[in-house]
Amino acid sequence: MHGVLKVKTSEEKARELKLKELEKIKEYQRITTKFNEFRSQEDEFYEEKSLDESKIVLENNPEYYSIWNYRRSVLEYLEKNREHDEMQTLYKNEMKFIEECIQRFTKSYWIWFHRKWISLKLDKCDWERELKLCSKLLDLDLRNFHCWSYRRFILKHSGIPLTQEFDYTTKKIEQNFSNYSAWHQRSSLLTKIYTEPSELASKLKEELEWVRNAVYTEPKDQSSWVYHKWLTGTLKPIVATTEYKDILKSELGPITELMELEPDCKWPLYISLLLKLEIGEYPKDQLLQDIQLLIKLDPYHINYYKSLENKI
Incomplete structure (x- = not known):
């Protein structure tokens, strides 16, 4: 009948969802196949295209840890063959890319590890900004232990006063007494301060x-x-x-x-x-x-x- 809205049954919805998932799987298989073909044809010398091709795969699956290893190999090779300023630009772009990944996949070991590695490659990492990034993520999920671990990494390499972080734990605990990670962070700071x-x-x-x-x-x-x-x-x-x-x-x-x-x-x-x-x-x-x-x-x-x- 005209003007009557047809409501989809649960079976129809499940079928549509399954078809969408299959499409995503096929697309991911296409992307990884293309990347593997690229690697098999790649000369022994890396180029920036190597970063571009691997980026496409990681945007879809950041848990593909061997590709993060591959990116580090590319960057290490380029570091030997490019000017210092050019490499610094590449590292800054890499930090932007990682941040995009973190916002979508907040609890991936490999993303956080790669960010630590890149941050130490920068001539001057903006550690205060890194802390703010962690704070933003912890406002969304106070139990993100990757963030808490990265905060300890920042404190180790930045020279930011430990008392500043101690005050931050006070703030987080007062917001939520059940914040076990904040209590742990606090205990790790006391004996250092x-x-x-x-x-x-x-x-x-x-x-x-x-x-x-x-x-x-x-x-x-x-x-x-x-x-x-x-x-x-x-x-x-x-x-x-x-x-x-x-x-x-x-x-x-x-x-x-x-x-x-x-x-x-x-x-x-x-x-x-x-x-x-x-x-x-x-x-x-x-x-x-x-x-x-x-x-x-x-x-x-x-x-x-x-x-x-x-x-x-």
């Missing part, structure tokens, strides 16, 4: 106070608790035994309060048990009772909790 034992000890104590905000806000989220555990473990070898025990005892107070507020949450109970084991001044019956309660709250880790009994 504060190298003197007394200075580090002071900062770690300050961090213990700061992390309480996170555990009280999201008591069931493990990331902040893992960071808390790391802080106390890092403190142990740099302060006197008596001072260390006093610090742990001061931590027990607010954690015990949180246990009362969140009786069904395992993390406050678990961390308090670890603190008590470190302090070593609590009755065995009390510790065993804590372990039994942990097993009740978290039966999936029963064997681990039972292993803690050996420390009593």
Whole structure:
């Protein structure tokens, strides 16, 4: 009938989707076949056309890692046969191409590795811009560990103050206490920024106070608790035994309060048990009772909790 809109069935939609996928596969096969033919006919000397041909394949499939290796071989050859300024232009163009790939394929190992390699080839890499690129991507996906890894790479080679990155982790954690990668980044920075034992000890104590905000806000989220555990473990070898025990005892107070507020949450109970084991001044019956309660709250880790009994 005229004027009646025909609605496609799910089978018709699935058939159309499959046909489109087959077309994409055929097109990709055509592209790779063309590239392989080009390589087989290629002279032993590379030219810029080698970059152009390989680029077409990578735009469709950046996981084809051997082609990234091929591009590096091309660039290394050209580096020996071209003027320095000309190569710098090629490297800058390569950075633009990689950025286009990253925006479409944010979690490809090979893209990120290639960007690291190219960035060190530049006379002057704009490291601040690289950080901004990472920040933009992390705003979209806070768990993109490729970005976090690249940020550490940038800090290693750029001379950008570590305190700047430390402030960035504060911002990301305050946005989302569950940002495990930001907590990890923070822990990796602390021991690099504060190298003197007394200075580090002071900062770690300050961090213990700061992390309480996170555990009280999201008591069931493990990331902040893992960071808390790391802080106390890092403190142990740099302060006197008596001072260390006093610090742990001061931590027990607010954690015990949180246990009362969140009786069904395992993390406050678990961390308090670890603190008590470190302090070593609590009755065995009390510790065993804590372990039994942990097993009740978290039966999936029963064997681990039972292993803690050996420390009593």
